[in-house]
Amino acid sequence: MADNVEKMLYSLVDEFLVYLESVRGLSANSIRTYRNDLNHLMEQLGREKSVAEITVADLRNCIAWLSARKLSSASVNSFIAAVRTFFAYCRKFGYIETNVALELKTIKMPQHMPRFLTAPEVDELCRQPVVNELLWQKRDAAIFEMLYSSGCRVSEIVSLKIHDLQNGNSSAIITGKGNKDRRVYFEEDARNALALYLEDRKDRFHREGIEDRTPEVFVNQSGGALTAGGVRYILSRYTGSEGTKHHVSPHALRHTFATSMLSKGADVRVVQEMLGHASISTTQRYTHITTDRLIDIYNRAHPHGKK
Secondary structure, X not given: OOOOOOOEHHHHHHHHHHHHHHOOOOOHHHHHHHHHHHHHHHHHHOOOOEHHHOOHHHHHHHHHHHHHOOOOHHHHHHHHHHHHHHHHHHHHOOOOOOOHHHHOOOOOOOOOOOOXXXXXXXXXXXXXXXXXXXXXXXXXXXXXXXXXXXXXXXXXXXXXXXXXXXXXXXXXXXXXXXXXXXXXXXXXXXXXXXXXXXXXHHHHHHXXXXXXXXXXOOEOOOOOEOOHHHHHHHHHHHHOOOOOOOOOOHHHHHHHHHHHHHHOOOOHHHHHHHHOOOOHHHHHHHHHHHHHHHHHXXXXXXXXXXX
């Protein structure tokens, strides 16, 4: 058992975050989420609270406090998951004798249908860079096509490097959540858009005298690696008042990929692998979407459907 200073909440939270980064290899975004959630714990219980003295009642009071602040169900469940993982760490390394967080239960989540696009909407989005000429047209078209073609997360597409591309740019090995590698695929429209962008990138920087040493596929106009926030900004320009006027997030293209694959008969486990989902239940929610979509089409199209 560690000494009293080490058992203080603030000290163990710092130690736990270092463990997540250095041993578990979690991403910066994941570490940030854990830090924010555990800051809520310290804010409510006190930074110098002894971890061994924390009770399940204390934790439930924290959950009630977060709910009273009108945090979403997803945010409260994120807090519960972070506390569970933190207390499991404390138990594993002998800072506590009993893991009281095991008694916590997540709260029921409202069922939201993931936003996805129809095929005509995807086509319209991919035409927007040529139609509107807002930013870097060939780059932006390639981003849209590759997100839709692969089902990649935005964080995965911006971390994709040129040397990751394989088989004539038809596939790539990307590193997803939990540092797990998987293969993703790019169909013909995506490959063609990518080829046009890479040639344009080479010509543009040559003309402007910029030395292009950035290994990432997608770069900003100064030649640096594009960020996830940059991709969100690009999409917001083309789907905002200057474009389609129907805002689309990068994740909506991932939802669209999954929905399209399943509606065309792809096996749910194959789609799970392509999306990099740890649990098949996460992928299965798209089967409910496609079923609901079929029912809606039936009710609108069949003469007796509305009966």
